[in-house]
Amino acid sequence: MSVRKAATIAASMLMLIVFIRINDDVSGYLSSLKNTPSVAVSTMQLTSEDEERQRLMSIISAEADQRRIAPEDARIDRVWKAIPGYNGLEVDIPKTLEAALKEPSQSTIPYVFKEVEPKVKLNDLGAYPIYRGNANKKMISFMINVAWGNEYIDSILKSLKQENVKATFFLDGSWLKKNAEIAKQIQAEGHEMSNHAYSHPDMSALSRQDQYNQIAKTEALLKSTLNVTNRWFAPPSGDFNSATVQIAAQSGLQTVLWTIDTVDWRKPPADSIVRKIAAKLEPGSLILMHPTASSRDALPGMIAAAKAKGYAIGTVSETLSSKRIPAAVEGTD
The missing domain is CATH 3.20.20.370 (Glycoside hydrolase/deacetylase)
Incomplete structure (x- = not known):
């Protein structure tokens, strides 16, 4: 066998080995995609939930500023003497977000409030x-x-x-x-x-x-x-x-x-x-x-x-x- 013929046969064998190896990798990759579709879907769901959470948080935070009622400090009145203070009211943002995420349509937000005590008490x-x-x-x-x-x-x-x-x-x-x-x-x-x-x-x-x-x-x-x-x-x-x-x-x-x-x-x-x-x-x-x-x-x-x-x-x-x-x-x- 001539040297040239031997080299040709060797090159052909190498190409065949490489093809088989590549084919195995592609098949394995394709197989992995078939066997783990939930990974891709789950990732998409998490992204959607995060986006919805961020959307609700933005709405609630903006609305919280509008709904806040400042507390009123206790004070001394010239006529009535000691007057008690009165608690303020503000949106409890974490609890409101939690309640909103549980709403089926999330079209309405069930605001949850908490009281805020005055700095000066009776x-x-x-x-x-x-x-x-x-x-x-x-x-x-x-x-x-x-x-x-x-x-x-x-x-x-x-x-x-x-x-x-x-x-x-x-x-x-x-x-x-x-x-x-x-x-x-x-x-x-x-x-x-x-x-x-x-x-x-x-x-x-x-x-x-x-x-x-x-x-x-x-x-x-x-x-x-x-x-x-x-x-x-x-x-x-x-x-x-x-x-x-x-x-x-x-x-x-x-x-x-x-x-x-x-x-x-x-x-x-x-x-x-x-x-x-x-x-x-x-x-x-x-x-x-x-x-x-x-x-x-x-x-x-x-x-x-x-x-x-x-x-x-x-x-x-x-x-x-x-x-x-x-x-x-x-x-x-």
Whole structure:
């Protein structure tokens, strides 16, 4: 065999080997595509989901700026003294995005909100009396000061229960000591129990030590008899001085007065009380009453007047809290 012929045969054999190797690689590649179509599809799905997530995030973030309501700081008013703050409202972007991704059509976005507390809270203001809640919070409270009038308490509790209303009862300490079972009945109905001094004195006429004793004795009874951790002090007859407010604050209490007085101790007709309350009612109003026949008879009408104006009715703690009330009640969110 000639050298040229041998070289030709060798070249042909090499080309055949290369062809077979290339053919095997192509076949393997094609086979791999046939066996793993989900990889390509999955990659496309992830890309589509990411794009949708980014689209929704862009919409939600832009809308969040428009829907934000700034919190309102607690402040000192020239007339009303300490005024509670009011929580702001803003879109919870991560929770809203999560909720939107679960919507079948994603055509509407179910916005989820969260409250934002003010920087300055009621406790930050120092020792000032409080006469009302925040004017942007459409909630009012009944303050029921109890030092006498046991015969009307059952009827008042019945009216409150029928209307699903919780009130704040400010208890005279000497009354509480004699009427622990009645106090426990009031508490069992879910009402708030607070401090009304011990023997119904004019606080401003007392020494600092005597003022302290009046508050401390009742506070101890609230704890020992009812296991109450109290926040509020209502001075008897609304009589106080700067020392009263300071001593209450040193005892961990804030001094609360009222926005509207039923003056029920004068025994006015129930309908005149209802008309007065209906005319003067404003957001944040604290309504003073006692367990008297006049307030017993007026209470259902007072509650009806408040509800007719769209007010939520809560305890003093609820009304003076910076927490928002439901938008259905508030009508502004």
